[in-house]
Amino acid sequence: MDNRTSLVDLAIRYGFLVLMAALIVFFGIMAEGFLTPFSAVFILQSVAITGILALGVTATLVVGGFDLSIGAVATSALMLSSYVMVVWEMSALSAVLICLAMGAFVGLINGLLVVKMRVPDLLATLGMMFLLVGAQRIPTEGRSISTGMSLPDGSVANGKFSEAFLALGRHRIDFIAPNLVPLSVIFLIAIAIGVWVFLETTRHGRLMYAIGSNQQAASLAGANVNRYKIVAYMISGVLASVGGILLAARLGRGDVASGNNLLLDSVAAALIGFAVLGASKPNAFGTAIGALFVGILLQGLTMMNAPYYTQDFVKGAVLVIALVFTFALSGRGGRARG
Amino acid sequence: MNDPAIRLAGLRKAFGRNQVLRGIDLTIPAGRVTVLMGANGAGKSTLVKILCGVHGADAGTVTLDGRPFAPASPSAALRAGVVTVHQNINDGVVPDLDVASNLLLDTLADGSGTFLNRRRMRERAREIAAAVGLEIDVTRQVADLSLADRQLVAIARAMAHDPRLMILDEPTSSLSAVEAERLFDLIESLRDRGVAILYISHRMSDIRRLADRIVSMRDGQIAGVFEEAPLDYSGSVRAMLGHEMTEADITIPAPGRTVLEVSDLVLRPGAAPFSLVARENEVIAITGLVGSGKSDLAGALFGLAPPLSGQMVLDGRPHRPTDARAAIAAGVYMCPKDRLITAVVADFDITRNITIPFLPRHSRASFLSRGSERRTAERMIGEMGVICQTPMDGILTLSGGNQQKVMVARWMAEASRLLILDEPFQGVDIQARRDIGHKIRATAGTRATIVFVAELDEALEIADRILVMSEHSIVGEHRNENIDVSAIMAEVVEAAPARAAGLQHG
Known part of the structure; x- marks a missing residue:
């Protein structure tokens, strides 16, 4: 009896890490070139943006909330930064600051809707998501933003993405091999550590x-x-x-069609994070691992030439399994909803 | 009309090892109002749930009009003629539907056909409403109605089943005096039509107004049946509370400086204003029945809901906390009742549960010091005698008594000016109760302490001074020395004047 329970405990604690290791071994054997630094960097790069979003979702999950508007906020920032630089011809720094302010403002409104207007969190942020998806297309009448585009009033936009801005998404740092690690990966790691420190070691995180x-x-x-x-x-x-x-800096244009998968991927990463080390609660470390897990899976499947719809299916399946780990096996279903 | 409607014989029910009903023998006669009294955990709600088909009994029989009655589900009980109006009014109605749909809900639920005939529904609904004297537009949404009207709708709906027994569980707990009076009139007219009424309440004014007989429950048994006029109200309360006196070995110390002065406080419309003084080195117990206003007073002191009028002065300065944070900042701490809902943070270990309110003390520039937290937790675990493996044990791995020790430790870890403990002995074993009580008294020297308890025994065990609350006001004060228990009992029960005043003010 004791043996069995401790086995279940072990499965809950380390099950996901073992699964991830197994996945790496499996792809290493099956997909040629999977176990190289370049492949690793590619995974990290693909994970960087969803990981950063997932860390944000984690913060709302910690206080028992949920934020469905993150994907829309990210694409709004993509469009806004492009608009600021291309149409208003302002600097990279102002583009970044304006976008950050926009994100903070949207978060403030979400928070006020939930706290003051007593709108349930899922509904408030779902509404905000729809609002933003529409709003970000109004200034350009639904078109993508790039240098030389014609504006609704007939004039032509002459601004362009500054080099400094593009570097945020494209610059690579010498690490092991020259020009290997993209800047966005550094951002992910820094933000993950920052969120972890905030949630685990400050009194504010404790109260949250x-x-x-x-x-x-x-x-x-x-x-x-x-x-x-x-x-x-x-x-x-x-x-x-x-x-x-970061997405805008990588793409170099305000692409209306980008970022469709951001919401699903980042929510999946945050929820998978519940299962890592049997935490059964939202946590920054788990979220980062969750994002990495999704990245490894997708990269592996891509290298094995699996079609894109299989990838969505596998992602969904992994999420469901992770939720079973969290809620059923650990028997502490009381917390959070997913 | 005095033939027994319902007869219970040898009814038993246990949940796990916990014997909730231990052999209930009781008749509930038709055409009379039987009031059922019992403290928390006496088994009232279990009894009601067996009668209305939520639980099955382990042993014993129930007969309804001479026939065996063992409903398998609430709807079976309903069909057999037992209807229940629950304490939580919204359990009885669907707020998003109109009155007509609500009145006909049970027929909708097990009726035939798919489509609704609006006109026929309204006609039938009006008949049902008229039958109980409910004058209301049946097309209105229930959500727009007052609580009292919702309750009348729930009762009217129940009446459509032509009941033999109607159970009302604390029906006046959210009604104003005028609304309650309407309800009483309705209950009396039902009684006169020969319905057996089982009325569960703690409010003495309601009981005086309605009761034809009183049944007191204690520890899963019938502790007394009172049916000879005039009804022995204080006898019934005594039977319900019991009074196996624990030897109170209280030595009353000399009280110190005045900490809290409350004057002319009014807690709800129509309640009599009252005053009280709390001093250092003094433990005050405030006792009274459920619903007598203890929690409201605690809430006013801790900033959860401001009093309607009156002054509170703490150490010579006005005390008007707007929320718990403000109260804590002023040095007023409260260990709330119902710990699992209001106090225990289930995801946290013992240490983190203890340090929550005073995290700034354990952090520098917002960064927590684990060492400082652990030292405080270890100190408090030792002082309170919490039985655990390590301070990192999950809070839910502890027994109820040890959980409560941790909750009390949370508020004793820092010095306070006024410490409020609301039902600190709730769900706590006898040893833990002694430990907690002893600790409260041993540390009382530098602060004022107010303990709210419903059980008189607990008040006698812990307090220097016992105040009695009734109808949201303080009606008696006793030094805990050669105390006359029956005098306190009388005050616990006595209350009619305040309620009557409430009637006039509406």
């Missing part, structure tokens, strides 16, 4: 976890529940806009 576990108890212990919830949505909004900026 308390709010997510028992809001009433946290409130009666003197926590400012409303403020922390709003902060969580603002973190989510800002990180989503960071993701959007």
Whole structure:
């Protein structure tokens, strides 16, 4: 009996890491060139943006909320940064700052909707998602933004993406091999560490976890529940806009069709994160691993020439399995909804 | 009209090892209002749930009008003529539908046909409403109605089944005095039509107004049946609370400086204003029945809901906290009742549960010091005698008594001016209760302490001074020395004047 329970415990704790290791071995054997630094960097690069978004979702999950608008915030930041540079012909720095402010503002509105207007979190952020998907296309009448495009008033946009801005998404740092690690990966690692430190080692993070576990108890212990919830949505909004900026810098144009998968991938990463090390709760480390897991899976499948729809299917299946790990096996289904 | 409607014999029910009903023998006669009293955990709600088909009994029989009655589901109980109006009014109605649909809900649920005939529904609904004297537009949404009207709709709906027994579970808990009066009139007219009424309440004014007989429950058994006029109200309360006195070995110390001065406080419309003073080195217990206003007073002191009027002064300065944070900042701490809902953070270990309110003390520039947290947790675990493996044990791995020790430790880890403990002995074993009580008294020297308890025994065990609350006001004060228990009991029960005043003010 004891043996069995400890086996289940082990499975819950390390099951996902073992699965990931197995996956790497499997692709290493099956797909030629999978186990090279370049392939690893490619995975990290593909993971960087979804990972950053997923860390934002994690912040809202910690306070017992949820943010469905992250994908739309990211694509809005993509369009906004392009518009600022191409149409308004402003600098890279102003583009970045305006986008970050936009993300913070959207997060503030989300938070106010949830906290003050008492709209359920899923509905509030779903509404915000639709709003943003529409709003980001209004200024250009639904067209993508690039240098030389004609504007609705007939004039031609002459601004262009500055080199400094493009470097955010394209510059590579010498590490092991020259020009290997993209800057966006550095951002991901820095943000993951930052979110982890904030959630695990500061009193603010501690109170946010308390709010997510028992809001009433946290409130009666003197926590400012409303403020922390709003902060969580603002973190989510800002990180989503960071993701959007990196996407714009990588693409070099304001592409209306990009970023369709951002929401699904990043939510999947955050929820898979519940299962890592049997945490059964949202956490920054798990989220980063979750994002990496999704990246490895997709890269491996791509290198094995699996068609794109299989990838969506596999992603969904992995998410469902991760949720089973979290809720059924650990028997602590009380927390969070997914 | 005094033939027994319902007869219970030897009814037993256990949940796991917990014996909730231990042999109930009871008749509930037709055409009379039987009031059922019992403290929390006495088994009232289990009894009701067996009668209305939610639970099955382990042993014993129920007969309804001479026939065996063992409903397999709530709808079976309903068909057999047992209807229940629950405490939570919204359990009885669907707010998003109109009154007519609500009145006919049960026929919709197990009726035939798919499409609704609006006109016929409304006619039938009007008949049902008229039968209980409910004057209401049946096309209105229930969500737009007042709580009282919703409740009348729930009762009217129940009446459509031509019931033999109607159970009302604390029906007046959210009604104003005028609304309650309407409900009482309705209940009396049902009684006069020969319906057996089982009325569950703690409110003495309701009980005085309605009861034809009183049944007191305690620890899963019938502790007393009172049916001779005039009804022995204080006897019934005594039977419900019991009073196997624990030897109170309280030595009352000399009280210190005044900490809290409350004057002319009014907690709800129509309640009598009251005043109280709490001093350092003094433990005050405030006792009273459920619904007597204890939680409202605790909430006013801790900033959860401001009083309607009156002053609170803490250490000579006005005390008007707008929320829990403000109260804590002023040095007023509260260990709330119902710990699993209001206090325990299930995802956290013992240490983190203890340090929540005072994290700034354990952090520098917002970064937490694990060492500082662990030292505080270890100190408090030792002081409170929490039985655990390590301070990193999950809070839910502890027994109820140890969980409660951790919750009390949370608020004793820092010095307070006024410490409020709301039902600190709830769901706590006898040893933990002694430990917690002893700790509260041993540390009382530098602060004022107010403990809210429904059980008089607990008040006698812990307090220097016992205040009695009733009808949202303080009606008695006793030094815990050669105390006259029956006098306190009388005050617990006595209350009619305040309620009557409420009637006039509406």
